[in-house]
Amino acid sequence: MFHDKKAFVFDLEGVFFAGDEVMPGGRELMRAIKARNLPHRFITNISRSTAAEIRAHMAGIGLDPGENLIVAALDRVGSFLRKNFGSGRAYVLGTDSLKRAVASGGFEILGPEEEERADVVLVGLDEDLTYRTLSAAARAVSRGARFVAMNPDVRLPSEDGSFSLGGGAIVASVRAAAGREPVFFGKPEPFLFEEALEELGVEAGHAVMVGDNLRTDIAGGEKVGMATVWVNRWGVIAGDPDVTADLEVKTLDELMPHLPGG
Ligand SMILES: [Mg+2]
Structure with a gap:
């Protein structure tokens, strides 16, 4: 075809x-x-691993995607943010790898007690999410910080046909509480x-x-x-x-x- x-x-x-x-x-x-x-x-x-990490994971299960052929959200998000929002302070719901990626784009990374200073709130898949960190993100967005979402994937499929919560479901929660629409990246x-x-x-x-x-x-x-x-x-x-x-x-x-x- x-x-x-x-x-x-x-x-x-x-x-x-x-x-x-x-x-x-x-x-x-x-x-x-x-x-x-x-x-x-x-x-x-995938918003929790770099291309190199994904390649290593794939090697571990016998798949070789070759070198420099993976265009991974995590490796590209820093330049996306810089292109669209310049620089500033970011509050991130996501892994440490995601926070490092945003920092590499020139952003200062804020903790959940500093969310009122955020210029940008970036929401990805955050396996360490708590009520406190989620609330902080919604407050910052509600206050007017730019709301950026890694992707709208609400489910992460698992091998048995079941699923875990995807980053998009976390985004939906922030959107519901803040009453504002995100800009999607992925x-x-x-x-x-x-x-x-x-x-x-x-x-x-x-x-x-x-x-x-x-x-x-x-x-x-x-x-x-x-x-x-x-x-x-x-x-x-x-x-x-x-x-x-x-x-x-x-x-x-x-x-x-x-x-x-x-
Ligand atoms: Mg897929």
Whole structure:
């Protein structure tokens, strides 16, 4: 189906792996991409690990995504914030890695007792979230700090088909309490897609986005003008947008015949 396409962009989590589990067909697809010299990038909304950390995690479960091919939200968020908001003081709900990424963008990182000084509130996946830190974020946003969300992913799929709370669900809580809408950084917003396409040197219309998430991968890919493949592992989740991918597959094996060079 995509034999005229020049490049592929793949989501990682939920496509190639979930937690410590390699998805069925994940290894075979990774091998096929390399064997066919298919120009590609991996883009991920994961807001708790850098590309290097994700690569190390993947190596631990026998997947090798290659060097410098992962466009990771965490590595790019500092430059995104700097581009859009200059510099200042940031209150961050997220991992220490996320805080370091924001600091590297030139922002001073505030603690939860200093939230009234925040110029920007950034909300990502925060496994150490408490009532106190969540309340502080909502207060700062309510007071007028710029409200930036890493992504709208409300669920993190786990290997058994179940899920944990995603960063988007934390964002929803801040939004509800503060009564203000966030600016989103990750997929489905165009920033990460555009970074990947620019690195590939390919126009959106010549590229295919492959992902398991309708609201981020498929809606986002479509919005920037890419063809899309929905890896339908989990079905439609409440709140998913009404979008239809160009191709829907249940497993990665079904995607293989559609790859160029196949
Ligand atoms: Mg995914």
